[in-house]
Amino acid sequence: MQIKAENLRKEYNGRLIFKNINLEIGDRTCIAVTGINGSGKTTLIRILANLVSPTMGKITYQSKGAEISKEKIHQYCSLVSPYLELYQDLTARENLWFLGKLKKVEKLDSKIDRLMNRFGLKGREDEAVKNYSSGMKQRLKYVFALISDPEILFVDEPRSNLDDHGIRTVYEVLEEQKKNKILIMATNEKEDLKYADRIVRIDG
Amino acid sequence: MRTGSFESMVDAFYIFKKDLIQEFKTRYALNAIILFAVVTLTAVSFSIGVISADDDILCAMFWIILFFSSMSGLSHIFVREEETHTADTLKLVTCPTAVYLGKLLFNFMLLLALEIILVPLYFGLMDFYVRHLPLFLIVLAIGSVGLAGGGTIVAAIIAKASSRGALFTVLSFPVLLPLLISGISATRIAVNARSFTEASAELQTLTAYGVVVITVSILLFEFIWNE
Amino acid sequence: MLNRILPFFLFIWICLVIIGAFLYAPLAEGLGELTRVLYFHVPTAWVTVLAFLTGAVFSVLYLKSKSIKYDYYAESASQLGFVFCILATITGSIWAKMSWGSFWNWDPRETSVFILLLIYAAYFALRSAVEQEDKKAALSAVYSILAFVTVPFFVFIVPRVYTSLHPDPLVNPEGEIHMDAKMLTVFLSSLAGFTVLFIWMIRIKMNLVLIHLKLKEMEN
Numbered sequence: 001m002q003i004k005a006e007n008l009r010k011e012y013n014g015r016l017i018f019k020n021i022n023l024e025i026g027d028r029t030c031i032a033v034t035g036i037n038g039s040g041k042t043t044l045i046r047i048l049a050n051l052v053s054p055t056m057g058k059i060t061y062q063s064k065g066a067e068i069s070k071e072k073i074h075q076y077c078s079l080v081s082p083y084l085e086l087y088q089d090l091t092a093r094e095n096l097w098f099l100g101k102l103k104k105v106e107k108l109d110s111k112i113d114r115l116m117n118r119f120g121l122k123g124r125e126d127e128a129v130k131n132y133s134s135g136m137k138q139r140l141k142y143v144f145a146l147i148s149d150p151e152i153l154f155v156d157e158p159r160s161n162l163d164d165h166g167i168r169t170v171y172e173v174l175e176e177q178k179k180n181k182i183l184i185m186a187t188n189e190k191e192d193l194k195y196a197d198r199i200v201r202i203d204g
Numbered sequence: 205m206r207t208g209s210f211e212s213m214v215d216a217f218y219i220f221k222k223d224l225i226q227e228f229k230t231r232y233a234l235n236a237i238i239l240f241a242v243v244t245l246t247a248v249s250f251s252i253g254v255i256s257a258d259d260d261i262l263c264a265m266f267w268i269i270l271f272f273s274s275m276s277g278l279s280h281i282f283v284r285e286e287e288t289h290t291a292d293t294l295k296l297v298t299c300p301t302a303v304y305l306g307k308l309l310f311n312f313m314l315l316l317a318l319e320i321i322l323v324p325l326y327f328g329l330m331d332f333y334v335r336h337l338p339l340f341l342i343v344l345a346i347g348s349v350g351l352a353g354g355g356t357i358v359a360a361i362i363a364k365a366s367s368r369g370a371l372f373t374v375l376s377f378p379v380l381l382p383l384l385i386s387g388i389s390a391t392r393i394a395v396n397a398r399s400f401t402e403a404s405a406e407l408q409t410l411t412a413y414g415v416v417v418i419t420v421s422i423l424l425f426e427f428i429w430n431e
Numbered sequence: 432m433l434n435r436i437l438p439f440f441l442f443i444w445i446c447l448v449i450i451g452a453f454l455y456a457p458l459a460e461g462l463g464e465l466t467r468v469l470y471f472h473v474p475t476a477w478v479t480v481l482a483f484l485t486g487a488v489f490s491v492l493y494l495k496s497k498s499i500k501y502d503y504y505a506e507s508a509s510q511l512g513f514v515f516c517i518l519a520t521i522t523g524s525i526w527a528k529m530s531w532g533s534f535w536n537w538d539p540r541e542t543s544v545f546i547l548l549l550i551y552a553a554y555f556a557l558r559s560a561v562e563q564e565d566k567k568a569a570l571s572a573v574y575s576i577l578a579f580v581t582v583p584f585f586v587f588i589v590p591r592v593y594t595s596l597h598p599d600p601l602v603n604p605e606g607e608i609h610m611d612a613k614m615l616t617v618f619l620s621s622l623a624g625f626t627v628l629f630i631w632m633i634r635i636k637m638n639l640v641l642i643h644l645k646l647k648e649m650e651n
Contacts, residue, residue, distance in 0.1 A: 013564045014647050051292050053430065053497070055565070074296050084296075085289040087222070089229045098222040102215050102297040128229075144293075357577060361570050365560040374556050378549040379577055382584035389592045409588050413581070420580050424573045427494050431569045 001063050001076065001151040001182055002026045003048065008057035010043055017043055018202045021057070030174075030183040032196035039202050041186035042083065042156055048184060049077050049154050063151065075103065078150035080141045082160055088130040092121065092140055095129060096147060103148045115143040119169055134161040142170060153177045155185040158192055171195075212302040219298070219306025223281060224313075232284075233314055237277030241322045244269050249329045262332045263391040267384050270322065270351075272373070277314055278355035279372045281307045282363035291429075300426035304356065308418070311359075312352040319344055333395070339403060340394040346407065347387045350414035354380045357421040360428045379417075386410050441631055444624045451617040459614070465529050470617055472522035474625035475515045479547060481629060482512030487579035490572035500640055502568035505575060506558065507636035511629065513551040520544050539589040546585060550578045 008021040017040040025031055033041050046052045048059065050073045061068040061076070068076065086095045093112060100108045116122050119139040124132070132140065138161040145153060158174065159167055174195070177183045185192060193199055227233055248265060257265070285291040294303055323344070326332055334340045358376045362368045390406035397403060452470040459466040489505035492498075523544060524534040535541060557574055561567040610618060 011651075013562070014651070016651050046292075049296070051295055051430075071299055074298065077296060079292070079296055081292075083289055084292045086293065087226060087290055088288060089226050090222070094222075094225060098218055099293065099297050101218050102294075102302075354577075354581075357573075361557070361574055362560075364566060364570055365557060366562075367560050371556060371560055375553045375574060378546055378553055379581050381546060381549075382581055382588055385592055386584075386588045389588070405591060406588075409584060413584055416580055416584075417577075420577060424494075424576060427569050427573055431566045 001061070003059065003061055003152065003182065005048065005059045006057055008044070008047060008054045008059070010040060010047065011055040021200070021202070023048075023200065025182055025184070027181055028179065029198070030178045030185070030196045031198050031200060032193050033184070033186045033200045033202065034188055034193060035202040036188075041202065042081065044200075044202060045079070045081070045154050045156050045184065045186050049079050049152075050074065051079075075148075076151040077154065078145035078148060078152070079154040079156070080138075080145045080158070081154070081156035083156070084141070086129050086137070086140060086144060089128060091126045091128055092116070092132070092143075093125040095140070096144060099144055100147050105148050108147075111147055112143075115146055118173075119143050120165070135163060135166060138162055139166055139169075142173065146173060150177075150181070152182040152184065155183070155187075158185055158187060159189060209301075212299060212305060215298045215302030216305035216309060219294070219303060220309045220313075223306065223310045226284075227310075233277045233280040234317060236280065237273050237314060237318050238321055240276040241269060241273035241318055242325070244272060245322065245325055245329060252330075256331060259332070259395045260392060262330055263395065264388050265330075266326055266332070266391065267388045269326070270319070271377075271380065271384055273318055273322070274315060274351055274355055275373045275376060277318075278311050278352070279359040279362055279368060281310055281356070282359045283368055286363045295429070300429040301422055303429060304360070304422060304425040307360075308352055308356045308421075311356050312348060315348040315352055319348065334391075336394045336397040336399075339397055339400055340391060342400075343387060343390040343394060343403070343407065343410065346410045346414060347383060347390075350383045350410060350417060351380065353414055353418040353421060354383065357417070357425065357428075360425060364428060364431060383410065383413050386413070437627075437631060441624070441627055444620070445628065448617065448621045448624050451620065456614045456617040457611065459610075465526065466614075468522055468526045468529075470621045472519060472526060473618070474622050475522060476519040476544070477622060478625050478629045479512055479516040479519050479544075481626065482508050482515060482633075483547065483550075483579065483582075485633065486512060486575050490575045490579075493568055493572045494576075497565070499564065499568060500644060502572065503640040503643070504633075504637055505572060507633060507640065509551060509554055509575070511632055511636070513548075513555075515629070516544065516547050516551060520548065537593060539593050542589055542593065543585055546582070550582075554578070 003023065003025045005021060005023040008023075009019040010017045021044065023031070033044055035041050043052070047054050050059070050070055061073050063076065086092075086099075090098075096112045096116075097108065100112070105111060112125070113122075116125055119142060121136060121139060121143065124136070129137065129140065145155075153174075155174070158170055162170060174183055174185075185196070187193065248269065285294065327334075355376060358372060358379060362371045362375060365371055386406045386409040390403045390410065393403040393406065400407070448470065452467050456466070456470070458464065486505045486508035489501050489508055493501035493505060520541075523541060527536065527538070527541065528534045531538075554571060554575055558567055558571050561570055
């Protein structure tokens with residue numbers, strides 16, 4: 001899997017957020033996007049995940065040498081972000097089941113069990129997400145992100161709402177992702193930055 | 205492209221099922237739409253009182269109640285996704301066409317549920333007698349497809365804007381007006397008709413309207429959804 | 432060069448149309464002085480339709496290219512369309528009052544013009560409800576295309592439901608033209624004049640848009 005971004009520029013109501021962002025990301029890489037609050041970290045992540053389009057510039061995705069069209073790219077990406085929520089009225093299992101089915105995950109049920117267990121949510125599967133604590137919600141978001149074995153994993157603020165134990169689990173997972181595939185995170189934590197192969201600094 | 209469209213259908217069904225479960229847990233849209241219909245119907249019935257309105261007026265009134273009730277519920281399906289920040293979640297798991305079709309199916313079912321309650325009540329309370337009932341039901345079914353189609357795409361638009369409630373009716377009305385006019389006209393025919401052919405022009409318009417609006421919506425939806 | 436001459440030429444042309452409408456063209460039988468409304472009402476209605484079409488075309492272009500200028504163009508076309516739509520409604524109402532007795536009576540044509548007014552109003556309401564520029568552009572483009580495809584249904588269904596008193600537009604079903612040569616000359620000149628007037632106005636608006644965008648770019 002490869003992402004290539006050329007000359008990205010984003011404006012919001014004519015106000016420039018960032019410009020001239022060029023990236024080439026291949027497998028086994030971890031990229032950290034950093035910058036002060038409001039510098040557009042989240043926006044850049046959302047652009048790379050094809051959730052919003054850039055004002056100018058172009059992104060191409062390639063898998064095994066063949067280009068993947070924008071309509072298909074969602075099958076390869078996962079995102080954990082404070083701005084991305086799961087369905088609060090549904091139970092954790094319902095959430096994972098529907099979203100997993102839509103993402104064409106195979107052996108879905110066993111994967112749900114395995115990941116819920118790993119993130120310490122075993123036994124809470126059939127509770128509505130709105131009854132979860134914020135830390136549990138964050139862990140559930142990781143479960144959702146990982147259930148499809150994404151080629152590209154985007155993580156916005158990896159640590160938010162997590163306790164030490166949660167952070168450790170997350171780091172194990174991120175390590176695995178980085179070992180084979182692509183990991184892109186938006187963060188300002190020094191610890192996280194140490195972890196990255198490359199740091200992209202965007203300054204307003 | 206072939207397998208793609210089949211996949212969209214399957215995905216649409218999952219989205220529909222998800223929305224259905226969500227709806228059963230909260231009953232927000234269903235309550236809103238049915239209560240609105242009942243309240244409006246009561247208001248109309250109450251204010252007309254013992255004076256019997258003629259059939260022409262009753263036909264028009266029926267569609268007006270149907271239109272405004274649907275305006276109270278059809279937008280919920282998209283507004284909810286925006287308000288709970290789950291729109292991005294959906295974008296990450298499926299394609300826009302599937303989302304539109306799933307939501308369309310849900311809104312269509314919502315309208316059918318509304319009609320199951322509204323029609324008997326209206327017939328009973330308003331002393332409304334339709335001679336050709338099958339024609340009336342077909343008009344209602346085809347009309348609902350168009351109403352759901354137009355309502356769903358406008359709902360997607362207003363979910364991205366502010367001041368949603370008022371905007372939904374304002375934007376829907378001109379777009380849905382051809383459907384309302386043909387629906388009223390077809391219902392007037394059904395009141396006195398003996399055969400389907402008498403309303404063939406209206407049925408054609410209603411069908412064509414549904415097909416055109418839904419096709420255009422599928423083409424345009426990604427521009428709204430990915431904004 | 433053309434830009435300098437055009438407004439001047441247009442001014443003279445429209446003056447001639449006005450003079451022609453009031454002094455040159457004979458009155459139609461049975462309509463009396465009312466005939467003269469025709470030379471202004473039909474062209475404004477025509478320009479409304481033209482502007483509506485232009486707006487839809489620019490909307491399609493915006494969605495295809497995502498270039499913000501097309502959104503401004505579409506907005507300009509709709510603003511002009513709205514103005515002409517109001518003019519068509521007013522001139523139509525005058526006609527209706529004089530010949531049918533009331534300013535408004537839900538004649539199919541009045542209904543159609545009213546629906547166009549509603550569509551424009553809804554379009555502007557939508558625009559004012561969205562702040563973010565590209566979002567506003569995409570949403571209003573989709574809406575104007577959606578409205579554009581539903582309008583033909585009115586043309587088909589409205590006359591079936593409401594009977595019309597409106598005179599047949601230009602050519603009646605039998606293919607006859609109810610105008611003598613002089614009337615026709617003034618009428619067609621007016622139609623051409625108004626069309627060019629619209630093109631001239633929208634060109635000015637489009638140039639303004641380009642200047643506005645250029646200024647914005649320089650600010651950045």
